Amino acid sequence: MEDPWQQCMDAAVQLVLRAGQIVRKALAEEKRVSTKTTVVDLVTETDQFVEELLISSLKEKFPSHKFIGEESTSAGSKCILTDCPTWIIDPIDGTCNFVHRFPLVAVSIGFAVNQELEFGVIYHCTEERLYTGRKGQGAFCNGQRLQVSKVTDISNALVLTEIGTKRDPATLKLFFSNMEKILKFQAHGVRIIGSSTLALCYVASGAADAYYQFGLHCWDLAAATVIIREAGGTVIDTSGGPLDLMSCRVVAAGTKELAMLIAQELQTIQYGRDDEN
Numbered sequence: 607m608e609d610p611w612q613q614c615m616d617a618a619v620q621l622v623l624r625a626g627q628i629v630r631k632a633l634a635e636e637k638r639v640s641t642k643t644t645v646v647d648l649v650t651e652t653d654q655f656v657e658e659l660l661i662s663s664l665k666e667k668f669p670s671h672k673f674i675g676e677e678s679t680s681a682g683s684k685c686i687l688t689d690c691p692t693w694i695i696d697p698i699d700g701t702c703n704f705v706h707r708f709p710l711v712a713v714s715i716g717f718a719v720n721q722e723l724e725f726g727v728i729y730h731c732t733e734e735r736l737y738t739g740r741k742g743q744g745a746f747c748n749g750q751r752l753q754v755s756k757v758t759d760i761s762n763a764l765v766l767t768e769i770g771t772k773r774d775p776a777t778l779k780l781f782f783s784n785m786e787k788i789l790k791f792q793a794h795g796v797r798i799i800g801s802s803t804l805a806l807c808y809v810a811s812g813a814a815d816a817y818y819q820f821g822l823h824c825w826d827l828a829a830a831t832v833i834i835r836e837a838g839g840t841v842i843d844t845s846g847g848p849l850d851l852m853s854c855r856v857v858a859a860g861t862k863e864l865a866m867l868i869a870q871e872l873q874t875i876q877y878g879r880d881d882e883n
Contacts, residue, residue, distance in 0.1 A: 622729040647771040656697035694828035700801030716828025726829025739833030754839035754860030755812040760791035763815035766805040770821030806830030810837040816859035820875035
């Protein structure tokens, strides 16, 4: 039986590699930076250019498909996931890193059908690492199969997180309280790398054991969720229930035990939902 989505995945791979070259070249150049929801929520012309390139190229090949993109959503497009084949795109994950020439930046394309994630393709632009995951077919980095870590306890874990764009005193208090709880369990360490997509790829590859965040978006999560699950890992809501792609919150880990332990400790930071904008 012919695989209906292989052509889509092949197109995604070609496009992230092309976009990655653009981002890598632009990394060293001067940038015109503007802000979106807050003064630390940054966007550049390259973000907008790359997203336009990705969406226009895919629309040409798949005109009936739907699209959710970070920059088009910021510009007012509705962020709603339907049963239609839908591309979920982050043109540059780690825009703040990109602006400062900090090399952890990635291009991310996820693909969903019937509101179920089918595949994810992520390109780490500076290290030229291509992460791919296809439902039921495994996860890979540059062709090498990925496998999550087997750590089940916070005391043995390296945990990744991100700060989020809200920096008011109440939000920061919750953020630091959550981090303190993880550290009180004697976690080996907590890291903030500025790219949620790559942080999730590190969980998929076993380089980190877990990740949690409030305030990330469906375009940060879609591709990486497939890759982690196909590498044997767990991606859930911070409540401990199933992942809701639009909820702006996540816990991911190599093992379900570790994901649940972290979820139990977290206090919720309210960021609203992607599909309410």
